Amino acid sequence: MSDLVERLRGRGWRMTAQRRVVAEVLTGDHVHLTADEVLARATARLPEISRATVYNTLGELVSLGEVVEVTAHGRAKRYDPNAHRPHQHLVCSECGTIRDVHPGGDPLTDLPDSERFGYTVSEVEVTYRGHCPDCAGL
Amino acid sequence: MSDLVERLRGRGWRMTAQRRVVAEVLTGDHVHLTADEVLARATARLPEISRATVYNTLGELVSLGEVVEVTAHGRAKRYDPNAHRPHQHLVCSECGTIRDVHPGGDPLTDLPDSERFGYTVSEVEVTYRGHCPDCAGL
DNA sequence: TTACTTGCAAACCCTTTGCACCAGT
DNA sequence: ACTGGTGCAAAGGGTTTGCAAGTAA
Numbered sequence: 001m002s003d004l005v006e007r008l009r010g011r012g013w014r015m016t017a018q019r020r021v022v023a024e025v026l027t028g029d030h031v032h033l034t035a036d037e038v039l040a041r042a043t044a045r046l047p048e049i050s051r052a053t054v055y056n057t058l059g060e061l062v063s064l065g066e067v068v069e070v071t072a073h074g075r076a077k078r079y080d081p082n083a084h085r086p087h088q089h090l091v092c093s094e095c096g097t098i099r100d101v102h103p104g105g106d107p108l109t110d111l112p113d114s115e116r117f118g119y120t121v122s123e124v125e126v127t128y129r130g131h132c133p134d135c136a137g138l
Numbered sequence: 139m140s141d142l143v144e145r146l147r148g149r150g151w152r153m154t155a156q157r158r159v160v161a162e163v164l165t166g167d168h169v170h171l172t173a174d175e176v177l178a179r180a181t182a183r184l185p186e187i188s189r190a191t192v193y194n195t196l197g198e199l200v201s202l203g204e205v206v207e208v209t210a211h212g213r214a215k216r217y218d219p220n221a222h223r224p225h226q227h228l229v230c231s232e233c234g235t236i237r238d239v240h241p242g243g244d245p246l247t248d249l250p251d252s253e254r255f256g257y258t259v260s261e262v263e264v265t266y267r268g269h270c271p272d273c274a275g276l
Numbered sequence: 277t278t279a280c281t282t283g284c285a286a287a288c289c290c291t292t293t294g295c296a297c298c299a300g301t
Numbered sequence: 302a303c304t305g306g307t308g309c310a311a312a313g314g315g316t317t318t319g320c321a322a323g324t325a326a
Contacts, residue, residue, distance in 0.1 A: 016306065016307080036290085048308080051291090052291095052307075056306080056307085088264040092273055095270065097270045103264065107245055118271035119268045124267075125266075126226040127227050127228075127229055128261070129231050136256075152280065187283090188283045189283090190285095193315095193316065
């Protein structure tokens with residue numbers, strides 16, 4: 001039984017078989033599944049689960065801060081359950097595979113070999129997210 | 139006449155009215171247009187231009203390294219012609235508006251007030267892009 | 277001339293939605 | 302019982318594609 005399920009129950013999240021299965025599928029390190037992959041794995045355990053419910057649940061987990069969305073250019077979003085340990089992402093531009101990384105020094109210049117997982121690194125991108133002045137009050 | 143058009147011609151890129159218009163629309167600082175916006179502005183100058191051509195041309199400019207794609211979670215990609223001066227992005231999670239920023243110290247902790255454009259900043263995300271071992275030879 | 281580019285419309289992928297039914301608490 | 306979650310199927314936004322006709326070099 002996953003920590004995540006416990007935590008969510010503690011927060012008063014209404015627990016259902018579908019939500020439990022989605023939460024359980026999203027467990028572990030270096031887990032970065034697309035919604036489709038989550039659906040496939042969830043279906044293996046609970047055949048009646050629907051695509052809509054998977055999307056609903058993923059969206060809620062993201063809002064609750066339990067799961068992080070990772071966007072790779074032009075591909076389906078991936079969902080990363082490792083939201084409580086700060087880390088960054090290393091993305092393959094070819095196949096979209098993602099690894100979690102923990103850069104040591106200046107993220108713009110250093111990604112230690114030990115954190116490259118055999119990837120070549122050709123680009124580093126930093127994105128700050130927040131609210132612009134016009135949207136600040138919303 | 140834009141520098142970009144000159145540079146592309148110099149690289150042997152076959153020049154057409156459509157491509158010139160797209161390249162000219164993508165000129166300036168803090169320009170981060172969606173494909174749709176590029177189409178709208180291009181159409182204003184060249185009414186017969188098609189959506190497909192705009193997408194083709196944007197894709198080529200990205201491949202040529204003249205334009206950078208910026209992806210905001212769940213929104214249309216935006217195209218940034220400022221590919222030759224290194225910079226990072228500040229994205230409004232609400233409306234998707236983007237500003238170019240130049241962080242000073244450690245990107246993970248510091249975004250100077252002078253670089254915030256009145257935005258609040260709630261999240262910093264670093265993404266490394268490259269090829270995974272399986273895709274390295276492609 | 278000839279290979280490359282364009283326009284059109286349909287196809288595509290991923291995600292969201294409307295609504296009637298069902299189920300935790 | 303009440304509130305909120307689920308499944309289905311259809312719609313939606315953004316992007317890509319196949320192919321015939323057009324055009325830069």
